[in-house]
Amino acid sequence: MKMKNILSTLLVIAVLGITSQTAFAQEQFQKGDKILNVGIGGGGYGFYGGGFAVGGSFEYGVHEFISVGGQVDLNFYNYSYAFGFKDNYISVPIAARGSYHYGKHFLTINALDLYAGPVLGFSIDGNEYYSGTSIVIGAQAGARYYFKPAMGVFAEFSGGSNVIPAKVGLTFKF
Template sequence: MKKFFASLVIASLLLTCTQSFAQLDVDKGSKFLNAGIGLGGWGGIGYAGGLGLGASFEVGVAKNITVGAVGAFRSYSGFGSYYSIGGRGSYHFNEILSISDDKVDLYAGLGLIYSGWSWNDTYVGFRNSYGGIGLGGHVGARYFFKPALGAFAEAGFGVAPLQLGLSFKF
């Protein structure tokens, strides 16, 4: 009897977990939050260093289209910092690429980003800052290991050429 009950519980859990991964549709009202670290770097200052931190939030406005905000920061060990903030939009390719895996989300997009740099070289006494608006771009993928929690990898412009982190779907 215990084996039958245990088998019934396991089968129920598997069925529940399998059914909880509905088709990963990106429709009006879908919400995604990415938060991660930047790997590699140019960060506007021209050399690698420091740890980049970034986040983006997007909301579905139409089938397979999201828009939202992005922000990032990177500090360069006493030499300065780089930051960016702006808006962006993404197109989600699962439907057009016929990707049937409901845990995967492939996307790419563009944004309008304000980036600022500050230098503070204490060795030579040089201090300056600069900022400006530019075009940003990104290509990314998310893998959801739970219906609302996953991991993402994103390549693009900003504080690092590659960002890795957690992704949340609301």
């Protein structure tokens, strides 16, 4: 399935969930919240060309504004060298992450959670000519919108070493 089709499907799910749900009292991020993100990503990867990723993250609220957790992605990339040589590349970044949930400082939309924070870990990398590990270090920022008390959508942007630049998907709160 092409990434465009997957993004369209996620958008339809989000719109149906938003329009079919009656109003509810949903607090923004709270201490003790358990959040699971499952999604897809894409974009460039360092000096490599286009790519596609699937993965997830889990966070636990340790403070009214702070969560900690981890993330795992499976990334597929294609890149080319001079003279038309092309290669495929796979990486599996495994990282710890932390988030500061800053939206409640100024937002009145209870169902919207804005967050940002660091990402640190390692990546298992390889193709048919190379395998090894590398460091994952970066920062992420994103937003979650809950169209039901325990289900919503998210969009996340990242920068740094061995991180996926953009991810979208479903989010679940326990």
